[in-house]
Amino acid sequence: MTTTAVTPDVAHNARPYLYGGEEAAVASALSAGQYNHGALTDEFEQRVAGLLGVPDVVAVASGTAAIHIGLLAAGVGPWHEVLVPSFTFCATVQAILATGAQPRFVEVNPGTGCVEPAGILAALTPRTRAVLPVLYGGRAVDLTPARPALDEEGVTVVEDAAQAFGSWQGDRRVGATGVVTCFSFGPIKNLTCGLGGAIVPRTPLEADTCRRLRGLGIVESAAHRAEATTYTVDGFGMRVQMSPLNAAIGLVQLQHFAEAETRRRELWRAYAAALDGANGVALVDADVPHTVPALCAIRVLNNRRDRIFRKLRQDRVGVGVHYPPNHLQPAFAAWHRPLPVTERLGQEIMTLPFHQHLTPADAEYVAGMIRQALAGANR
Structure with a gap:
C-alpha cells in the first residue's frame, strides 16, 4: 500500500463541498432583495419534503434551532427531562436547556455510537417528556421496540438527525418514520445551505406551531403581512427563519x-x-x-x-x-x-x-x- 501520493485535502477533517452553481444562485437571491424569508425558502421546504416523502418541512436558521423548536413543539418545557446520549455535539444538550428542561444522559452502543431501546426504557423517569436520539454518523436509530411504552407515558421522540439527511430506516427516509425529526444543513453536512436546519413535523398543527416559533410568534405569513395593516402575535417565538440566501445554496445542493x-x-x-x-x-x-x-x-x-x-x-x-x-x-x-x-x-x-x-x-x-x-x- 502506497503512502506517498495524496492530495492536501486529507489535512481537513471535513470541508464543504460545492457543485458549482451555488455562487450564481446566491447572487440571484441577493439581487431579489428579500433576505429574511421568501419564496426560495418555501421552495426549499417543498423540495426537501418531496425528497423525504413527507407532507411538510419547516426550514430554520440552524440544526440547533431545529432541535430547540422541535422540542418546544412537542411540549417540552421547565421541569421536564429529555433523555439524550452524552455522546453527541454539545449543541444537542444546549437545545434542551434552552427549553427550560433538563438532560438525562444515557449510554450508547460503543459499536455504533447510538442509543438503543433497552437503554432508553431503563432511563425513563416520571419527569421524562421526550427522547432525543442522536443519529451518529448518519445511522438511523430505530426505537420501534420502545415506542409502545413511550407512547403510554406520553413521551415524544424528537430525532437529532443533524448528520443523517438522506439516510434510510427500512424503506423510508429518516424524517418519514413518524417522529419529529431535526436536520442540520451546516457547512460540512451531507447537504449544506451554508447554515440552516429543518424540522419534519408530525401534523399540520405541529407544523403551524414550528412556523410561529421560528418567526417571533407571528400568526400570519410574511406574504400576508405585506398586504395587511396589522398582524397577530399569539405566543413565544424567535427569529430563526432560514434566509433565502441559504435556501438558494440548498436548492442547488439538492439537485446533486x-x-x-x-x-x-x-x-x-x-x-x-x-x-x-x-x-x-x-x-x-x-x-x-x-x-x-x-x-x-x-x-x-x-x-x-x-x-x-x-x-x-x-x-x-x-x-x-x-x-x-x-x-x-x-x-x-x-x-x-x-x-x-x-x-x-x-x-x-x-x-x-x-x-x-x-x-x-x-x-x-x-x-x-x-x-x-x-x-x-x-x-
Whole structure:
C-alpha cells in the first residue's frame, strides 16, 4: 500500500463541498432583495419534503434551532427531562436547556455510537417528556421496540438527525418514520445551505406551531403581512427563519444529492476496506447500505488514541474527535451520571478525514498512515 501520493485535502477533517452553481444562485437571491424569508425558502421546504416523502418541512436558521423548536413543539418545557446520549455535539444538550428542561444522559452502543431501546426504557423517569436520539454518523436509530411504552407515558421522540439527511430506516427516509425529526444543513453536512436546519413535523398543527416559533410568534405569513395593516402575535417565538440566501445554496445542493449519496458511501467503504484487519482499531458501524454517512469514525483501542491522534496531526492527517462526552463537561455537571461505556468511547473515538473532495485513494493513504502510527506505538 502506497503512502506517498495524496492530495492536501486529507489535512481537513471535513470541508464543504460545492457543485458549482451555488455562487450564481446566491447572487440571484441577493439581487431579489428579500433576505429574511421568501419564496426560495418555501421552495426549499417543498423540495426537501418531496425528497423525504413527507407532507411538510419547516426550514430554520440552524440544526440547533431545529432541535430547540422541535422540542418546544412537542411540549417540552421547565421541569421536564429529555433523555439524550452524552455522546453527541454539545449543541444537542444546549437545545434542551434552552427549553427550560433538563438532560438525562444515557449510554450508547460503543459499536455504533447510538442509543438503543433497552437503554432508553431503563432511563425513563416520571419527569421524562421526550427522547432525543442522536443519529451518529448518519445511522438511523430505530426505537420501534420502545415506542409502545413511550407512547403510554406520553413521551415524544424528537430525532437529532443533524448528520443523517438522506439516510434510510427500512424503506423510508429518516424524517418519514413518524417522529419529529431535526436536520442540520451546516457547512460540512451531507447537504449544506451554508447554515440552516429543518424540522419534519408530525401534523399540520405541529407544523403551524414550528412556523410561529421560528418567526417571533407571528400568526400570519410574511406574504400576508405585506398586504395587511396589522398582524397577530399569539405566543413565544424567535427569529430563526432560514434566509433565502441559504435556501438558494440548498436548492442547488439538492439537485446533486444522488451524487453525494454515492460518493459518501464509496469513501466510507474505501476506509472500511483499507482498515480491514488493522490491529488496535475498530470501525464504528455506520450501517452504510442504509446510511448517507456524515463521517467515518474508528475506536483506537488499548489507551493509545491520544498518541495516535497527535502523530497523525503532526503528519498533516486531519483526524478529529467527535465527541467528548457531555456529562463530563463543566456546563453540564449538574446532570452527571456514571456512564462507563460512553466514557471509554470518549477516550477511544477518532474521526477520519471525510468529505467529498476525497477519493478512495485518499482513504487508502490515511489508512496507511494509521497503520504506520499504530506500528510506531507498538515499538
